[in-house]
Amino acid sequence: MAVSRPRTSPSASLTLFVPGLFSPPPSLDADDLAPLVTPALDTWLARADPETRAGASGMEAALFALFGVDPPRDADLPVAAVTRVVDMGVIDNEWWMRADPVHLRPERDRLILLDTQLVPLAVEEAQALVAELMQTYGDEGWVLKAPHPARWYLKPPREHRLVTTPVTEIVGRDIHPHLPRGEEGATWRGLLNEMQILLHTTRANEVREARGELAINSVWFWGSGRLPAVRGSGWARVCGDEPVALGLARLAGVPATSVPPRFSDLTSDVGRQLVVLEAAHAAAQYREARNWREAVQRLERDWIGPAYEAVRAGKLAEAVLCAENQRVFRLGRRAARRWWRRRRPLEAYA
Structure with a gap:
């Protein structure tokens, strides 16, 4: 049976928006939880170029920022x-x-x-x-x-x-x-x-x-x-099920689809693509430590590990990992080969 592979190209870039990634909920039964093993994520965070974007934190604020919409002063995000x-x-x-x-x-x-x-x-x-x-x-x-x-x-x-x-x-x-x-x-x-x-x-x-x-x-x-002005976000496609992301994509005139099960199911091979992955956010929001850890392990297996390897192999020009706290980790092919940078566990970034 042929193995499906993402139709990527060296000019394509991928941004994974993962709210809740850096918000592990406390656990009352920590001794009963399986160890969090995320070698690809730990390596990505260690080797990437980190950024901290200005602006309010929170999932909605981060999504508006990804579409180039500045928050109003002394008012709500609409x-x-x-x-x-x-x-x-x-x-x-x-x-x-x-x-x-x-x-x-x-x-x-x-x-x-x-x-x-x-x-x-x-x-x-x-x-x-x-x-x-x-x-x-x-x-x-x-x-x-x-x-x-x-x-x-x-x-x-x-x-x-x-x-x-x-x-x-x-x-x-x-x-x-x-x-x-x-x-x-x-x-x-x-x-x-x-x-x-x-x-x-x-x-x-x-x-x-x-x-x-x-x-x-x-x-x-x-x-x-009232509706914000979204004059163009630069995204070629948005994959997500979160209604704020889908609404902003429609206002920007960007094609939007549901999130595929894994990186290998991505269909877009040109331009910048945004994928919104919510599982860790829901678990963090409801303080479900076990579900949060399971969500992060699935992200490691289905998205972060394969995306990291795609950058290393030159199939993606760049992959960006960001969360709702406006922390960004930008990974290019040269950065992915920084073997001398020491890895730290995910909890160190919380």
């Missing part, structure tokens, strides 16, 4: 407008905000946020909850839509000035330090309280609780703004 392009297939210049469904769990004087990965929500339940909320806010000119169970979109009658925190940064954490702030932050904190009261009385939540499931007792406001 994540809602971008992901709405993917979820609803609509491009407009309206001001939108994400109002994602969450469960807030009281712990003493804290409220811990659990998202729909931890509190699953069916499509029908999301639609029912939104319909009940719109009974209150629809007559006031507000629009709330749930094209995806985990991603809700809110448009008020006018644009607002506030700063929020991405939901991806506070899962499992206390919400109080991350509530809406800025010029109109108090208004949105009040609106959040109103929606929590309304959600408490919804029929959809009564049904969930009767089944023994946690209620969707709040939303989380974040990612407000």
